[in-house]
Amino acid sequence: MNTPNRNAVATVGSPSSTTELTLDVLDVAADRRLVGSLVCFALEQEGRQVCVTGQITGIEMRNRWHENDVMRNIIKTDGHIPFLSGRQDVRTATLAPGAVFGRDSDDQPWSHEVLGTVPPTGTHVVRLGQEKLRELVEAQKDDLFYVGKAYGDDSVALPMYVKHFGSARTGGQGEAYHSLVVGKTGSGKSTLAKFLLSGYARHRDMAILIVDPKGEFADEIAGYQVGESGLPFRGILRGLERPARRYGVTQVRLEGYELFEDVLASLGLDRDLNIRGAENRQEFATAVTEIIRESHLTLDDLRGPDRFRAILERIADEENGYVDRIYKSKEPQDALRKEIRRILDNPRHRAWGTWDFLGFLFERGDGSRHTIGQIVRWIMESEPGERPLVVLDLSVPGNRRDLEDLGDIFQAAADEDRDLFTDGLQKKVIYRIVSDMRRLAETIVSERTRSGRKDNVNTLVVFEEAHRFAPRNVPPEDEDGRKLKAKLIEAVRETRKFGLGWFFVDQTIGGIDREITQQVRCAYIGYGLSMGDELERLRELIGGDPRDVALYRSFKDPASYGKPEDKRFPWMAFGPVSPMAANHPLFFNAFNGRDFAQVNRLPVDERDAPLRLPWPSTTARGRRASLPKAVTLSELPDNILD
Numbered sequence: 001m002n003t004p005n006r007n008a009v010a011t012v013g014s015p016s017s018t019t020e021l022t023l024d025v026l027d028v029a030a031d032r033r034l035v036g037s038l039v040c041f042a043l044e045q046e047g048r049q050v051c052v053t054g055q056i057t058g059i060e061m062r063n064r065w066h067e068n069d070v071m072r073n074i075i076k077t078d079g080h081i082p083f084l085s086g087r088q089d090v091r092t093a094t095l096a097p098g099a100v101f102g103r104d105s106d107d108q109p110w111s112h113e114v115l116g117t118v119p120p121t122g123t124h125v126v127r128l129g130q131e132k133l134r135e136l137v138e139a140q141k142d143d144l145f146y147v148g149k150a151y152g153d154d155s156v157a158l159p160m161y162v163k164h165f166g167s168a169r170t171g172g173q174g175e176a177y178h179s180l181v182v183g184k185t186g187s188g189k190s191t192l193a194k195f196l197l198s199g200y201a202r203h204r205d206m207a208i209l210i211v212d213p214k215g216e217f218a219d220e221i222a223g224y225q226v227g228e229s230g231l232p233f234r235g236i237l238r239g240l241e242r243p244a245r246r247y248g249v250t251q252v253r254l255e256g257y258e259l260f261e262d263v264l265a266s267l268g269l270d271r272d273l274n275i276r277g278a279e280n281r282q283e284f285a286t287a288v289t290e291i292i293r294e295s296h297l298t299l300d301d302l303r304g305p306d307r308f309r310a311i312l313e314r315i316a317d318e319e320n321g322y323v324d325r326i327y328k329s330k331e332p333q334d335a336l337r338k339e340i341r342r343i344l345d346n347p348r349h350r351a352w353g354t355w356d357f358l359g360f361l362f363e364r365g366d367g368s369r370h371t372i373g374q375i376v377r378w379i380m381e382s383e384p385g386e387r388p389l390v391v392l393d394l395s396v397p398g399n400r401r402d403l404e405d406l407g408d409i410f411q412a413a414a415d416e417d418r419d420l421f422t423d424g425l426q427k428k429v430i431y432r433i434v435s436d437m438r439r440l441a442e443t444i445v446s447e448r449t450r451s452g453r454k455d456n457v458n459t460l461v462v463f464e465e466a467h468r469f470a471p472r473n474v475p476p477e478d479e480d481g482r483k484l485k486a487k488l489i490e491a492v493r494e495t496r497k498f499g500l501g502w503f504f505v506d507q508t509i510g511g512i513d514r515e516i517t518q519q520v521r522c523a524y525i526g527y528g529l530s531m532g533d534e535l536e537r538l539r540e541l542i543g544g545d546p547r548d549v550a551l552y553r554s555f556k557d558p559a560s561y562g563k564p565e566d567k568r569f570p571w572m573a574f575g576p577v578s579p580m581a582a583n584h585p586l587f588f589n590a591f592n593g594r595d596f597a598q599v600n601r602l603p604v605d606e607r608d609a610p611l612r613l614p615w616p617s618t619t620a621r622g623r624r625a626s627l628p629k630a631v632t633l634s635e636l637p638d639n640i641l642d
Helices: 069-078 130-136 138-143 189-201 216-221 233-239 257-267 278-294 305-316 322-326 330-344 350-362 372-381 396-406 408-414 423-450 479-494 532-542 546-553 593-599 618-623
Strands: 008-012 021-025 038-045 048-055 059-062 090-095 100-103 124-127 144-150 157-161 179-182 207-212 245-247 389-393 459-464 500-506 522-526 570-574 586-590
Touching: 008 038, 130 138, 138 144, 144 189, 144 593, 179 189, 189 207, 189 216, 189 233, 189 459, 189 500, 189 522, 189 586, 189 593, 207 216, 207 372, 207 423, 216 233, 216 389, 216 459, 257 278, 257 350, 257 423, 278 305, 278 322, 305 322, 305 330, 305 350, 322 330, 372 389, 372 423, 423 459, 423 479, 423 500, 479 500, 522 532, 532 546, 532 570, 546 570
Parallel strands: 179 500, 179 522, 207 389, 207 459, 245 389, 459 500
Antiparallel strands: 008 021, 008 124, 021 090, 038 048, 038 124, 048 100, 059 090, 144 157, 144 586, 522 570, 570 586
């Protein structure tokens, strides 16, 4: 016979199984908020104490009198049935067992257990409080991280795993997990991503690369506060002694003729010469490349007016036939030669500055700028305890600010109508990153294995706006997009065993290729994916349990709260994300930024008060926080250029 439990909210009812339990909600809990609450119950299994946890995803109420056809006539008149309405209500819930813990005696710690029997009917089910939760996960406390509170109980912080990918003997997972954070604009996805990245940043043996097309991460590490979450992201990184290094287009030395032609187009050098039409522009770029090769120049040696003058003169020379290739008819041919002569006669024409900047992007210089290959090798080959955190800023605003900082000589390249990192250029750069990382991960692990080391590469790569790089559909004409998508799918499939994990952040699931989402191990789903194809992809991802889907669809839009301080950011997490997780999602409300730092006892270095966006204008340049400098070659490993 069960001993009465004052804290019980329900009892185990019938029918029940090891995979699904019927709960009879007690009258004392009829008016309590139970949906989303963590609950637990105790039983004995093979002489061991067992504690079974779970999260209530929905409650059903039935009153058999209200379902009686005769009684419904009374309801039509009076609205209720005297002495039966309310009093004969029966509330039930179904509970999918979550994490199960077991121990042999009270003086032993709890460890994970498998539920192999069904508790008897009448077993008391209680709310899982913070104290009991802490007791259950005490043995794992060093691995835990907190990003929010249980969806149905603000008094319970939900423990999560944010472990590095290194060896289990050093507290790691032993392999990489691929992750996805997704939710519509305003769902809090960027803030949650930063929570998780703060957790990963605790591990100094883990390297992190953030590919940032919007510049949000780059802005924050540069000292600018983004959003209203209150998260001191830069302060946390500095407090953890993990300052991030930012690389924009002016800190990266580009290489290769294919990239050269793309950058030539993105800077608008063809437009400076009034060349119109895609085919005409491509012929111009090809002509410039041919001249550089035939002149025995290198992409590292293009700056200066003499180089540009010589190239323009060779293009204009009728004997070379370059203008005839660019245009097939006489009128535009004559116009192009005229435009070239006008530029040659005007040393102040902006084309000179454009060319100078183009040369700058490819020149070796003083060694303070590095190629993509060098940066990737530095990230991947760095030693434990000294792993870098790098942000590659592909954003238009970020790179325009960089151009402004270079001074007036490159002002033409900073014009508002010029986007340095065009879509095509981004895809080529990212293809190189993914390709190099995939190849290096396998090589490094193979070499370490032969030498007796069992360390993997323990590296995380973060992609904002993942749908841009691995979309569900790629236009047939987008060759760069097809190549990048194929390479990224290959990497996601094959790099887990090498300790190279991929972390995708996006507003949509439907826009991301299925091959990517099927490889995701840990998923965090925010508000806004409850209709059409998005909902179907969501069901595929989490298994399609209608109760889980129904609870997710009940999420309230964070934008609908009247006051900013009242906002809640609900999330559904799936996979090995928490010691409380099993084969069903966990639901939680994310912390605000300040609570997050305090609950996790993160050191926050706030010597510099965060500045507010937008950035100051060019005239106020002297008042802005300086960007972190790119590392010099002296700071790189000795073997990086081998």
